[in-house]
Amino acid sequence: xxxxxxxxxxxxxxxxxxxxxxxxxxxxxxxxxxxxxxxxxxxxxxxxxxxxxxxxxxxxxxxxxxxxxxxxxxxxxxxxxxxxxxxxxxxxxxxxxxxxxxxxxxxxxxxxxxxxxxxxxxxxxxxxxxxxxxxxxxxxxxxxxxxxxxxxxxxxxxxxxxxxxxxxxxxxxxxxxxxxxxxxxxxxxxxxxxxxxxxxxxxxxxxxxxxxxxxxxxxxxxxxxxxxxxxxxxxxxxxxxxxxxxxxxxxxxxxxxxxxxxxxxxxxxxxxxxxxxxxxxxxxxxxxxxxxxxxxxxxxxxxxxxxxxxxxxxxxxxxxxxxxxxxxxxxxxxxxxxxxxxxxxxxxxxxxxxxxxxxxxxxxxxxxxxxxxxxxxxxxxxxxxxxxxxxxxxxxxxxxxxxxxxxxxxxxxxxxxxxxxxxxxxxxxxxxxxxxxxxxxxxxxxxxxxx
Amino acid sequence: xxxxxxxxxxxxxxxxxxxxxxxxxxxxxxxxxxxxxxxxxxxxxxxxxxxxxxxxxxxxxxxxxxxxxxxxxxxxxxxxxxxxxxxxxxxxxxxxxxxxxxxxxxxxxxxxxxxxxxxxxxxxxxxxxxxxxxxxxxxxxxxxxxxxxxxxxxxxxxxxxxxxxxxxxxxxxxxxxxxxxxxxxxxxxxxxxxxxxxxxxxxxxxxxxxxxxxxxxxxxxxxxxxxxxxxxxxxxxxxxxxxxxxxxxxxxxxxxxxxxxxxxxxxxxxxxxxxxxxxxxxxxxxxxxxxxxxxxxxxxxxxxxxxxxxxxxxxxxxxxxxxxxxxxxxxxxxxxxxxxxxxxxxxxxxxxxxxxxxxxxxxxxxxxxxxxxxxxxxxxxxxxxxxxxxxxxxxxxx
Numbered sequence: 001x002x003x004x005x006x007x008x009x010x011x012x013x014x015x016x017x018x019x020x021x022x023x024x025x026x027x028x029x030x031x032x033x034x035x036x037x038x039x040x041x042x043x044x045x046x047x048x049x050x051x052x053x054x055x056x057x058x059x060x061x062x063x064x065x066x067x068x069x070x071x072x073x074x075x076x077x078x079x080x081x082x083x084x085x086x087x088x089x090x091x092x093x094x095x096x097x098x099x100x101x102x103x104x105x106x107x108x109x110x111x112x113x114x115x116x117x118x119x120x121x122x123x124x125x126x127x128x129x130x131x132x133x134x135x136x137x138x139x140x141x142x143x144x145x146x147x148x149x150x151x152x153x154x155x156x157x158x159x160x161x162x163x164x165x166x167x168x169x170x171x172x173x174x175x176x177x178x179x180x181x182x183x184x185x186x187x188x189x190x191x192x193x194x195x196x197x198x199x200x201x202x203x204x205x206x207x208x209x210x211x212x213x214x215x216x217x218x219x220x221x222x223x224x225x226x227x228x229x230x231x232x233x234x235x236x237x238x239x240x241x242x243x244x245x246x247x248x249x250x251x252x253x254x255x256x257x258x259x260x261x262x263x264x265x266x267x268x269x270x271x272x273x274x275x276x277x278x279x280x281x282x283x284x285x286x287x288x289x290x291x292x293x294x295x296x297x298x299x300x301x302x303x304x305x306x307x308x309x310x311x312x313x314x315x316x317x318x319x320x321x322x323x324x325x326x327x328x329x330x331x332x333x334x335x336x337x338x339x340x341x342x343x344x345x346x347x348x349x350x351x352x353x354x355x356x357x358x359x360x361x362x363x364x365x366x367x368x369x370x371x372x373x374x375x376x377x378x379x380x381x382x383x384x385x386x387x388x389x390x391x392x393x394x395x396x397x398x399x400x401x402x403x404x405x406x407x408x409x410x411x412x413x414x415x416x417x418x419x420x421x422x423x424x425x426x427x428x429x430x431x432x433x434x435x436x437x438x439x440x441x442x443x444x445x446x447x448x449x450x451x
Numbered sequence: 452x453x454x455x456x457x458x459x460x461x462x463x464x465x466x467x468x469x470x471x472x473x474x475x476x477x478x479x480x481x482x483x484x485x486x487x488x489x490x491x492x493x494x495x496x497x498x499x500x501x502x503x504x505x506x507x508x509x510x511x512x513x514x515x516x517x518x519x520x521x522x523x524x525x526x527x528x529x530x531x532x533x534x535x536x537x538x539x540x541x542x543x544x545x546x547x548x549x550x551x552x553x554x555x556x557x558x559x560x561x562x563x564x565x566x567x568x569x570x571x572x573x574x575x576x577x578x579x580x581x582x583x584x585x586x587x588x589x590x591x592x593x594x595x596x597x598x599x600x601x602x603x604x605x606x607x608x609x610x611x612x613x614x615x616x617x618x619x620x621x622x623x624x625x626x627x628x629x630x631x632x633x634x635x636x637x638x639x640x641x642x643x644x645x646x647x648x649x650x651x652x653x654x655x656x657x658x659x660x661x662x663x664x665x666x667x668x669x670x671x672x673x674x675x676x677x678x679x680x681x682x683x684x685x686x687x688x689x690x691x692x693x694x695x696x697x698x699x700x701x702x703x704x705x706x707x708x709x710x711x712x713x714x715x716x717x718x719x720x721x722x723x724x725x726x727x728x729x730x731x732x733x734x735x736x737x738x739x740x741x742x743x744x745x746x747x748x749x750x751x752x753x754x755x756x757x758x759x760x761x762x763x764x765x766x767x768x769x770x771x772x773x774x775x776x777x778x779x780x781x782x783x784x785x786x787x788x789x790x791x792x793x794x795x796x797x798x799x800x801x802x803x804x805x806x807x808x809x810x811x812x813x814x815x816x817x818x819x820x821x822x823x824x825x826x827x828x829x830x831x832x833x834x835x836x837x838x839x840x841x842x843x844x845x846x847x848x849x
Contacts, residue, residue, distance in 0.1 A: 434464030
């Protein structure tokens with residue numbers, strides 16, 4: 001019988017010499033994709049030079065209300081509050097460096113559309129407020145709230161997410177280092193450059209949650225990073241698990257299924273099965289807030305894509321414009337397709353003045369190729385074969401033309417995790433994933449409220 | 452506020468990179484695959500095979516163009532796919548058929564495709580509908596009768612491949628025909644040999660119409676399979692090469708297998724389907740009873756028969772696998788993406804059904820073209836298979 005790496009007496013041994021004829025943990029469907037990471041995975045995180053002005057959004061998400069705290073024309077030090085949260089679930093916005101607020105405006109963000117913003121002019125001195133690391137006085141959740149830390153998946157303020165997790169009674173914390181989406185390397189670089197810090201903050205978060213079990217999932221091809229994480233986590237009650245990097249193994253629901261062998265009910269999150277999944281991209285600002293008392297003013301994102309000359313992983317201040325990023329890395333194409341987020345889960349941004357927000361994980365630039373017109377379904381069955389959750393994308397996408405949805409299809413609509421593989425493999429170039437998402441908005445969400 | 456229509460450029464949706472083969476690439480690789488048995492047919496049956504293929508494709512393309520104009524559909528049909536279907540259709544005709552028969556069948560095929568509203572809405576394979584309709588309309592010219600009666604048909608001699616004329620044929624009684632290569636050494640005058648198609652010999656045998664031999668010794672049981680294998684069937688190697696009479700594309704098992712392996716390698720055909728067809732056919736041929744003697748007695752499980760210590764039952768099963776329409780149905784006709792089930796487990800069931808039905812119709816059916824009827828019958832079950840054989844959805848307890 002195959003011994004799960006989680007239950008084995010030596011949890012830090014990499015499970016390479018597996019028994020060939022036993023069941024592997026994993027899921028049906030999914031694909032091993034060309035990952036396009038060969039260049040960016042080896043480059044260390046670089047700092048993007050500060051632009052002349054930053055257009056800092058005053059909300060981290062459109063429903064996280066804040067009230068403006070600083071005055072227009074006031075000089076702020078790095079780390080000082082610009083906008084304070086208006087309610088306990090919200091988080092504040094901080095100045096990334098020293099400078100002045102010149103005006104209040106609005107700004108376009110990839111996920112939320114227009115947000116109120118402050119135009120901030122750095123003065124180049126980069127003075128910061130003194131850090132107050134006060135371990136005894138504050139709980140970690142309060143430190144995260146003060147630091148204005150936003151998690152990228154799910155898009156929740158970190159302190160609210162941890163509070164929800166505590167009240168949901170979770171017992172497992174999963175650190176999701178998989179990052180199987182192509183082009184994305186920010187999480188991988190976090191594991192390469194600061195393995196000790198990642199393990200430290202994972203332990204702190206697990207203590208705050210009261211999680212009895214911490215699992216650290218890693219792609220099994222990065223053996224040396226695995227060794228380092230495993231060495232860091234010796235005697236710290238963390239199980240490091242190496243998994244094949246089949247897409248969408250990086251999705252929290254698939255990761256929970258692989259590691260815990262519990263299936264999340266359709267439409268639910270992993271909190272429903274007692275697990276919280278956090279990615280290194282979320283742990284990094286948490287570590288800054290907890291250990292260094294530095295608020296979340298920068299994000300570490302991948303800037304890549306086939307239109308980028310020098311792709312890499314960059315530390316970017318929140319409020320920097322996309323076209324400035326494109327100019328920094330150099331673009332091959334005149335009018336590339338700009339994507340905020342990963343190539344399978346992100347959204348296209350059609351305006352160059354859109355800015356990086358706290359939930360941006362990547363900015364990708366693709367050559368704008370002509371889209372082939374979709375034709376009728378050719379019944380190849382590739383979408384049902386590769387679907388990781390086992391729904392029938394063809395059947396669900398036909399719901400768009402119908403007025404009603406039969407009740408047995410509603411759980412299938414909710415079970416879709418928006419991984420985008422069905423569109424990726426479709427030989428007819430049908431936009432299956434987008435159609436399913438639309439149908440879910442139309443049928444599943446309203447039906448859920450009614451029942 | 453209404454934005455001007457020209458200013459809108461809709462954002463693209465989530466996967467910004469697309470992978471895998473496109474629709475055109477799939478059809479192109481299917482065309483490459485189908486051209487392999489077509490080439491084998493032209494080599495083995497000469498110019499008349501080429502004429503039939505050209506007539507079928509030409510008629511299909513022209514009638515598709517005209518029907519597209521006539522129906523004024525917004526979405527034009529895919530000409531490349533029509534060419535592929537017409538090529539596969541031509542492969543199902545015997546080479547001595549007159550050229551207007553495949554042309555008419557191609558016209559029927561395109562009409563049916565248009566009537567269903569496009570190939571993706573067809574329930575049954577349109578090429579096969581054309582084929583079986585023409586079989587009724589032109590049974591005289593096609594030399595097809597009800598399945599029990601054997602009809603002689605020609606194949607080119609080894610010295611006269613590609614260039615020979617099927618009309619200059621020498622008729623062979625099955626018992627004097629030693630095989631394609633041996634017969635070719637004997638004669639220089641004829642350019643083709645006329646013999647009986649192997650699936651018809653198998654049918655004769657299943658009906659009990661092949662006389663049995665006496666055993667070597669007085670008390671030995673009579674030999675039933677030995678006269679079939681010795682006198683009524685060509686060497687097994689001939690059915691692999693395709694040097695037996697039959698339809699253009701269906702005789703050469705070698706070309707069909709290579710074409711199928713190419714499609715499986717490209718990922719445009721799932722291996723489960725042809726494997727299931729062949730396994731289902733082998734199982735059916737091994738189990739299904741054949742009549743022996745004149746008093747209506749049957750022999751079940753013919754695969755287990757031994758005569759004079761030779762495993763003649765297994766040889767009988769092997770002939771079933773390489774004769775007739777079984778292989779073209781497993782690779783080119785049954786494997787058609789649009790008309791086979793979505794999921795691998797459905798394809799397995801579908802394929803096994805095709806294989807078993809083909810053998811059943813070959814042994815007991817009233818009509819010629821047993822494989823085509825089998826594919827059409829299984830095609831009508833595809834929607835039910837798609838509906839019933841789903842994978843469990845993540846997180847849903849069934």
